[in-house]
Amino acid sequence: MLKQFFIICSGSDTDILNTCSKGEQNKYAGIGATVFFTAVMAFIAASFALYTVFDNIYTSMFFGFIWGLLIFNLDRYIVSTIKKTGNFLDEFLQASPRIILAVIIAIVISKPLELKIFEKEINQVLLEQKNDLTVANKNQIAEQFNPTINLLNKDITVLQQDIATKEAEVNALYNTYIAEAEGTAGTKLLGKGPVYKEKRDKHDALLAELQLLKKENQAKIAATENQIASLKGNYETEVANTQPIINNFDGLMARVNALNKLPWLPSFFIFLLFLAIETSPIIAKLLSPKGTYDYKLEDEETAVKSNVLQNKNQREAMLKANFAINDRIYADLENExxxxxxxxxxxxxxxxxxxxxxxxxxxxxx
The missing domain is CATH 1.20.5 (Single alpha-helices involved in coiled-coils or other helix-helix interfaces)
Structure with a gap:
């Protein structure tokens, strides 16, 4: 029963093949088995590739099954339409378009399985790419906020410098009126005289200005720092909102690009393996000698062709004879x-x- 199933998979005429030898039947059963298992590999490869897209095993398996049926039908058609003529060059030219199609199918089948085989290496490449994207993303977002933050920080620095300048002036006046009281500078008279009082009043007035300036500038600094904190919060929010996009950067195209960054030789040998699997039914049929099945199939097809040509010629001859007979009949009736x-x-x-x-x-x- 399994042998009969593989014969059906080969696309051969079962009625003719049943009249052939066991060896001939086994040959086509082997070709059919290759076609069948190629379709199974296509189903597995397509299901995995689609799983990276849909993240749903049932959806992926459904469309993978459709793809496997398509590959099965194409392979079965390719093998069944190659006719043995006994001339290898003619057979190769006949099969060349089908070989090109087989190469395309082999590429499509092998690529998803390469993604699975080199999954760990691809994940490492993707991790490095995600890290680079994360850094680049943070830098790009920072470029939107940093100019404003830098301007606000400069404003804070200016306000702090105003306070520091005013404090320096107050401290200088403080040292001046203390030195006057001690008699070490100014009038050099020990005690708190009129000059001391004048300098003390000037210091106290400037100190009041300093305290007012501190109060005003600290309020401005606090408001500016709140703006900076708000901008930094917006920056963190923007980074958090865009990070999931980078984290999900592991789709099919991203994995294919990551695979291309790995050494090409292992992938090339996997491609050759699937190319050999995909083209093996065609190559086997090209290399196999013309067998009993091929002779019987050719005999049946040529018999049908000869019968069609014979019927066509006979109908043309009958039509020509009918025209001649009708002409004679009407010519005779014309004179009655x-x-x-x-x-x-x-x-x-x-x-x-x-x-x-x-x-x-x-x-x-x-």
């Missing part, structure tokens, strides 16, 4: 008096009926 008199009588009766009908019509009108 009896037929002339009969048609004359009928024509006379018809003209009388037409005249009577016309008379009645005219009479009704009047």
């Amino acid at each position: 008096d009896e037929l002339y008199k009969y048609k004359r009588t009928k024509a006379r009766e018809l003209m009388q009926l037409q005249a009577d009908a016309f008379y009645k019509q005219q009479k009704n009108i009047l």
Whole structure:
């Protein structure tokens, strides 16, 4: 039963093959088995490739099954349409378009399985790419916020410098009136005289200005720092919102590109393996000698072709003979008096009926 199933997979005529030897049947069963297992590999490869797209095993298996059926039908068609002629060059030219199609199918089948075989290496490449994308993404987002943050930081620095400048002036006045009181500078008179009082009043006025300036600038600094904190919060939110896109950067195209960054030799040998599997039914049929099945199939096809040509020629000859016979018959009838008199009588009766009908019509009108 399994042998019969593989024979059906080979696309051969089972009625003719059943009349052939066991060896001939085994040959086509082997070709059919290759076609079948190639379709199974296509189903597995397509299911895995689609799983990376849909992330749903049932959807992936459904469309993978459809793809496997398509590959099975194509392979079966390719093998069944190669006719053995006994001339290898003619057979190769006949099969060349089908070989090109087989190469395309082999590429499509092998690529998803390469992705699975080199999954760990691909994941490493993707991780490096994700890290680079994360850094680049943060830098790009930072370029949107950093100019404003830098300007605000400069404003804070200016406000702090104003306070520092004012404090330096206050400290200088403090040192001045202390030195006046100690008699080490100014009038150099020990004690708190009028000059001391003047310098002390000037210091106290500047100190009041300093305290007011501190209060105003600290309020401005606090407001500016709140703006900076808000911008940094927006930056973190933007980074958090865009990071999932980078984390999901592991689709089919990304994995194929990552695979291309790995050494090409292992992938090339896997491609050659699937190319050999895909083209093996064609190569086997090209290399195999013309067998009993091929002779019987050729005999049946040529018999049908000969019968069609014979029927066509016979119909053309019959049509030509009928034309000649009809010409002779009508030529003989043309000179018969009896037929002339009969048609004359009928024509006379018809003209009388037409005249009577016309008379009645005219009479009704009047």
